Amino acid sequence: MYTIPGHHHVSMLTKTASVNNHFYKNVLGLRRVKKTVNQDNPKMYHLFYGDLTGSAGTELSFFEMPMAGRTVRGTNAITQIGLLVPSYDSLVYWQERLEQFNIEHSGITTYAGRDAIHFEDPDGLRLILLNHEGGEIPSFWSAWGDSPVEEQHRILGLGTVEITVRYLDRLANLLKETFGYAEVSRIDEEAIYQSVAGQAFGEIVIKRLDGPVERNGKGSVHHLAIRVNNEEELRHWDEAVKQRGFQSTGIVDRYYFKSLYFRESNGILFEIATDGPGFTVDSSIEELGTILDLPPFLEDRRAEIETALAPID
Known part of the structure; x- marks a missing residue:
């Protein structure tokens, strides 16, 4: 029986790629591993x-939309993204670091049973640093040695993802009955589900x-992608989604991975994505994210695409 081994990535909207790039590289200390374009609209970073x-499981991805207005928050949306840090001491470090960059935050509090700090990125995307308490992480996650963040406090990868909906049971039943997530708690109008027991x-x-339903703008979340190991498993989940009555895109080759998309009953967009081949399919590890990479079917339009994009470091 196939299972979901965790999150794959989360995709958001940003108004200005250069501002986004500075924040996630220089403030949060993540590596920009791919500078490419929206394959469905290549005028967009x-x-x-x-x-x-x-x-897979460490990726935050952003579509640049210069005309994006503000997000009008509401229901039926992915509303917060958790980022795992190694320890409580890491949260103390991050509290000081956020203050150094004049970023408002909640101070150290709790979220979903873990020590946490809430804050927002420049677009208003709601983020949560979560104490992983030295817990297990996927064996293939590898720290980026050139991060400006101190080694013992660097962000490990994605943690808890929050989804707010009108009909909790519809989403809960999908996670449990189709994808095999386990319910770990349910109190009033909030429930927690895990695809891997005990793991954020x-x-x-x-x-x-x-x-009202949330109206997307800068800082809103476009979709959550969950992991599968390979295309064989992806075909299995494609059938499972269809059997549940949802319309699937079928398998789409994104070059860096293969995936499919569907919306559940509340309108939340899910992607199911394979681990490979990964971002090194067209770049060495050393050069990842340093140039504009295009999938082969867009390569003959490179000059046109580069002209339409504002340069970023």
Whole structure:
């Protein structure tokens, strides 16, 4: 029986790629592992940040949309993204670091049973630093040695992802019955599910909220991608999604991985993505993220694409 080994990546909208690039590289200390374009709209940057190689489960990705307005928060949206740090001392370090960069934060509090710090990126994306307490991490995650963040406090990868919906049970039943997530707690209108027992790198918090649907803008989350090992497993999940009555895109070759997309009953967009081949398919580890990489089917449009994009470091 196939299982979901955790999150793959989360994709968001940013207004200005250069501002986004500075924040995630120089403030959060992540590596920009791929500077490419939205394959469906190549006039738009698609930036990926993560560990040394952008391993599945460490990736934050952003589509640049210069015309994006502010997000009008509401329900039926992915509302917070957790980032794992090694220890409580790491949270103390990060509290001081955020203050050095004049970034407002919650101070050290708790979230989903873990020590946490809440803050926002320049676009208003809600982020949470979570104490991983020295817990297990996937064996293939590799730290980026040139991060400006002190080695013992660097962000490890993705943690708890929060999804707010009108109909909690619809999403909960999908996670449990189709994808095999286990319910670890449920109190009133909030529930926690894990794809890997005890691990935040496959954890989803569902909150129930009535009211208007969130209107996307800068800092909103476009989709959550969950991991599968290979294309064989992806085909299995494609059938499972269809059997549940959802419309799947079918398998899409994104060059760096293969994936499919579907919306669940509340309108949340999920992607299911393979671990490989990964970002080194067209770049050495040393050169990752330093130039504009294009999938082969866009390479003959390079001059046109580069002209339409504002340079970033």
